[in-house]
Amino acid sequence: MRNFNKEAKIIIENYPYYHENTDPYVVLVSTVLSQRTKDENTDKATKQLFSVFKDVFEISKVNPESLYDLIKPAGMFKQKSERIVKLSKILVNKYNGNVPNDLEKLLELPGVGRKTANIVLYVSFGLNAMAVDTHVHRISNRLGWISTKKPEDSEFALMKIINKDLWGPLNGSMVAFGQKTCRPKKPLCSKCPLNFICPFLKLNKNPE
CATH class of the missing domain: 1.10.1670.10 (Helix-hairpin-Helix base-excision DNA repair enzymes (C-terminal))
Structure with missing residues (x-):
């Protein structure tokens, strides 16, 4: 058997497999960027994005268009930019800029499905998540x-x-x-x- x-x-x-960055917000955004693209594209887009905007507070204040060129390597950049800005605004307004360590709350964020939520729960919070x-x-x-x-x-x-x-x-x-x-x-x-x-x-x- x-x-x-x-x-x-x-x-x-x-x-x-080791995650270089376990910051909840970075992991959340990079996982959103990873949807329907290759890992190398995700890495490039993530690095470019956070080389210009340092945290959730800065991204929550900009227009989606400001992210287009930065995350273009990840593909679907217009849709992903809108989702990232929207979820950033929610995190700032509802959670004081913090990423919740709760599955249901994560699933309420734009562009966040079960895969993304579970990756954040494990990588950033050390919780058992599949x-x-x-x-x-x-x-x-x-x-x-x-x-x-x-x-x-x-x-x-x-x-x-x-x-x-x-x-x-x-x-x-x-x-x-x-x-x-x-x-x-x-x-x-x-x-x-x-x-x-x-x-x-x-x-x-x-x-x-």
Whole structure:
């Protein structure tokens, strides 16, 4: 019988992921910027934004247009600029500039879904939170841990089979695992630490 927690630990140990910045506001904004773009684009946009505006108070006072050129690398810059300015105004007016460490309150902010909220809760506040993005959704299904069609369904399915202390670390490690080894196309199965139990490998005769 498979031990999914043991397998999760193997991924976390082999693909450790460390967040350079744990400031709640920076993490929140960078995660909003990360939607539908690559990590390198998110990093560039985040650095450019905070090189000009230092905190939530400054961003809450500007027009969205002021952010366009700074966050353009992340794509969808007009929509993301509007969301960032709006959520910044809410944080200043409602929470004195602080990011709430509460899931429901985070979900009320513009542009913040469950993935973004859970990343903030874990990275910035150290709370047990299962953040599911495309990597986590795809890989957990490929490994046969769960069988779901949407990331939202994967979050709740994984919470039932994975120990709480692994919820937070799993997201970052799954992202690294998905980028380096368990890629969407042409996964490097020969280098995978879970190739001995992976049902995907058994069904595909010629992996790299």
